[in-house]
Amino acid sequence: MRSPYVKLIISVTLTVGLGALGGLLFNAGEIGGWYAGIEKPSFNPPNWLFAPVWTFLYTLMGISVYLVWKQPAGRDRDRALLLFIIQYALNFIWSFLFFKLHNIGLAFADIVALWVLLIFTIVQFSRVSLAAAWLLAPYIAWVSFAKILNGTIWWLNR
Numbered sequence: 001m002r003s004p005y006v007k008l009i010i011s012v013t014l015t016v017g018l019g020a021l022g023g024l025l026f027n028a029g030e031i032g033g034w035y036a037g038i039e040k041p042s043f044n045p046p047n048w049l050f051a052p053v054w055t056f057l058y059t060l061m062g063i064s065v066y067l068v069w070k071q072p073a074g075r076d077r078d079r080a081l082l083l084f085i086i087q088y089a090l091n092f093i094w095s096f097l098f099f100k101l102h103n104i105g106l107a108f109a110d111i112v113a114l115w116v117l118l119i120f121t122i123v124q125f126s127r128v129s130l131a132a133a134w135l136l137a138p139y140i141a142w143v144s145f146a147k148i149l150n151g152t153i154w155w156l157n158r
Contacts (some may be wrong), residue, residue, distance in 0.1 A: 007069050012062030018092060019058040023051070026095040034102055039156035044149060057139050061088075064135035068128045080124040080132075087117040104154040111147045118143055 031047055065084050071077045090110055098107035118140050126133035 004070070008063070008066045011066035011069060012059060015062035015065065015088070016055060016058040018088075019054055022092045022095045023054070026099045030099040035099065038104075038153065041149070041152045041156065044153075053142060057142055060135045061139060064125065064129075064132040067132035067135070068125055071128050076124065076127045080121065080128050083117060083121040083124050087114055087121050090114040090117060098150070104150065104157055108147075108150045108154045111143065111150050115140070115143050115147050 035047075061084075065081070068077055068080045068084070090113055094107055094110045094114065097103050097110055101107075118136070122133050122136050122140060125136065
């Protein structure tokens, strides 16, 4: 019999690992280059803050998805996992749109869609595991802030 922690290790490793991969592929070189040269609002956090915040959020996301994945298969669980995957893909794509393509407006559209899907994900997670839903609270809070930040940057650089 497999260890009950295998799904936990896979969940956390994939969410943190894919998040880090996106940062390396899309953000590296852009933070000190293109991003440094665009207009940003006064409430823009310092660059050093993003990596630890996202590492923390991805870890919580991994634990959250584990709490759902470990439940018996069924419509609610499977729908919750599908919503998680879709919103995570939008999260991953955002860095590509913003940092690699420098398309701030399209990145804003992406983060709005991400925010909406994240709300649906949290609601669906709550049907399977209330703890899993609550673990996504810091993530929705950060994405809400990031949405405002992205929109403001888009406005300032139009």
